[in-house]
Amino acid sequence: MSSKALSIKDIAKKANVSITTVSFILNGKAVEKNISTAVIEKVEKIIKEDGFKPNQVARSLRTGSSKIIGLIVEDISNPFFAGIARLIEDKAYKKDYKIIYSSTENQPGKAKDLINLFKSRQVDAYIISPAGGTEEEIQGLIKEHKPVVLFDRYLPGLNANYVGVDNFKASYQATEHFIHRKKKNIALVTVDLSVEQINERSEGHRQAILDYELPFHAELVIRIPFAQPKEETIQQLIHFFNQYAEIDAVLFATNYLAISGLTALKQMDKAIDKDFSVIAYDDGEVFKLHTPQISAVEQPLEEIAENIINLIFQQLSADQLPAPQKVILAAKLLVRSS
Amino acid sequence: MSSKALSIKDIAKKANVSITTVSFILNGKAVEKNISTAVIEKVEKIIKEDGFKPNQVARSLRTGSSKIIGLIVEDISNPFFAGIARLIEDKAYKKDYKIIYSSTENQPGKAKDLINLFKSRQVDAYIISPAGGTEEEIQGLIKEHKPVVLFDRYLPGLNANYVGVDNFKASYQATEHFIHRKKKNIALVTVDLSVEQINERSEGHRQAILDYELPFHAELVIRIPFAQPKEETIQQLIHFFNQYAEIDAVLFATNYLAISGLTALKQMDKAIDKDFSVIAYDDGEVFKLHTPQISAVEQPLEEIAENIINLIFQQLSADQLPAPQKVILAAKLLVRSS
DNA sequence: CTGAAAGCGCTTACAG
DNA sequence: CTGAAAGCGCTTACAG
DSSP: OOOOOOOHHHHHHHHTSOHHHHHHHHTTOTTTTTOOHHHHHHHHHHHHHHTOOOOHHHHHHHHSOOSEEEEEESOTTSHHHHHHHHHHHHHHHHTTOEEEEEEOTTOHHHHHHHHHHHHHTTOSEEEEOOOTTOHHHHHHHHHTTOOEEEESSOOTTOOOEEEEEOHHHHHHHHHHHHHHTTOSOEEEEEESOOOHHHHHHHHHHHHHHHHTTOOOOGGGEEEEOTTOOHHHHHHHHHHHHHHTTTOOEEEESSHHHHHHHHHHHHHHTOOOBTTBEEEEESOOHHHHHSSSOOEEEEOOHHHHHHHHHHHHHHHHHOSSOOOOOEEEEOOEEEOOOO | OOOOOOOHHHHHHHHTSOHHHHHHHHTTOTTTTTOOHHHHHHHHHHHHHHTOOOOHHHHHHHHSOOSEEEEEESOTTSHHHHHHHHHHHHHHHHTTOEEEEEEOTTOHHHHHHHHHHHHHTTOSEEEEOOOTTOHHHHHHHHHTTOOEEEESSOOTTOOOEEEEEOHHHHHHHHHHHHHHTTOOOEEEEEESOOOHHHHHHHHHHHHHHHHTTOOOOGGGEEEEOTTOOHHHHHHHHHHHHHHTTTOOEEEESSHHHHHHHHHHHHHHTOOOBTTBEEEEESOOHHHHHSSSOOEEEEOOHHHHHHHHHHHHHHHHHOSSOOOOOEEEEOOEEEOOOO
């Protein structure tokens, strides 16, 4: 029963030609190498009949390339990353590249392992939403002239290709929106990660308040520990909203914090209305279907994916790597209820 | 700048030993092979200093294994699959296996490509939520004695390991729940895929109605085309709910159909209350946060992942493959509002 | 028009 | 205690 996989040698023997000939035919070089039509047909027939598939591991070892792009994200079950992954996969597939992906869960150790795993598997290019602490590994990839594109999160020390949105501006606009609606005590619920992207979101909030000459209340900015279980976050937020009853608007700096926050508000029976407004980062079904609908900062998934894949293919087809580019896209504030 | 990757040969040369010795040390066979402590230390020092990582492609080519498990799902951006992926990844990681995953989008062509891709990459085991039309490829894997576990969706023709929930029973119980609440016209919104799992969900609905001797209204079962754009589905459902105003309860056979359905109801301004009940398949944040909260059939993600990974490791560690097992788990009806 | 042979970077049976 | 050598399945420069 067990059909040990065929090799190019088996095909060559069966067709009475050399493995060189079979290899040329497999790689579409038959014509260029002047293989006779008769031979080509004979070999192709055997390949098809036997269902022979060349061993890509051997091919990779020999050529040093794999036609695989590695995608490393923080958490694939986050809809933002899942959406990006899906779009990138589609686009890569059309150019005959496959994507393999994995989640870092924001653990530098795991992120490093993954980069090394991909490297040792001869992945041709890397798309990374980088965890802090992986600068060295990423720098290493760049040094080895591997195509790399970072997205979502930017590591300041690195001169690498990057695609992301203007987080400062998005937060600024969201906060400004609140201010125009006469909000006075605009809370920010964010995460205690000290990464660019998150810092920018805080800064935008702060700067808008200062620019409009409103008092900035530092105590209305709450930083939730990254790995904290959801239930605890909900309790913490209930406490927070109760403690500062003057809050009349909240900006949530991430998708999952918004979900915990809405759950907290629901448990408190606190209405979202003219007196208490909410804006979430990253749109999702859950915000559209919520009653009332929740306004959200939408990152342009399609545009992000498009830019990433373009940068990757630009690098893949270049003789030497072009200078790193930074593509900063605009997020969009979807206003749904006040 | 460009540091061409080191090889075992470079290390051997530097340490003045043979590559055999380096290989033994790398693979933890140093003691077993009686390599002297002095040599071990010298070699390990060089490996660490130079940051040498063995080329896994070469290793795979030589050993035929890769310590990689391939996970093939319908759509990684579906929270059910993303959740499973995440859990499986965690568990595999602990045993030093990596997961690579990819989406089939329910296209048999893509699913076949992926199986072949994984095969040609020497993936050690396969976890597949199978698209119809891939029976042959999966049978091929089994024939080659590759560890395989199917989940979520079952392909009747195949005698393979399988982990899933009892869909018939879950639908039956959901429908029964409606009947106990005196519902008379229980609609079913399902998808037009003719796969076991979906058929069972329809059957459970039908059987419950028949068992309780209620009239079965075939026109209250609507089958939405699988690839239909969301907006059209919403319009179709609005039309459906308007046409059959007698409907007093709806069971949605999938997660995303429930989301489209809730959107339709929202657009119609149709309240979900004592007179109009809803149950969704697969739980999610969106149902918990909805007003009112939506009841859901919850598949036990953790249990599913656990069983899958156990079956995989059972096969991986067996000398010869054990007889295929089918693990059928119970889904749970989460009653939230009537 | 086609083939023999080297080599990609490993692992491991065999020899000493 | 350690090493030379074969071989995993390919690709490709070279020879004829």
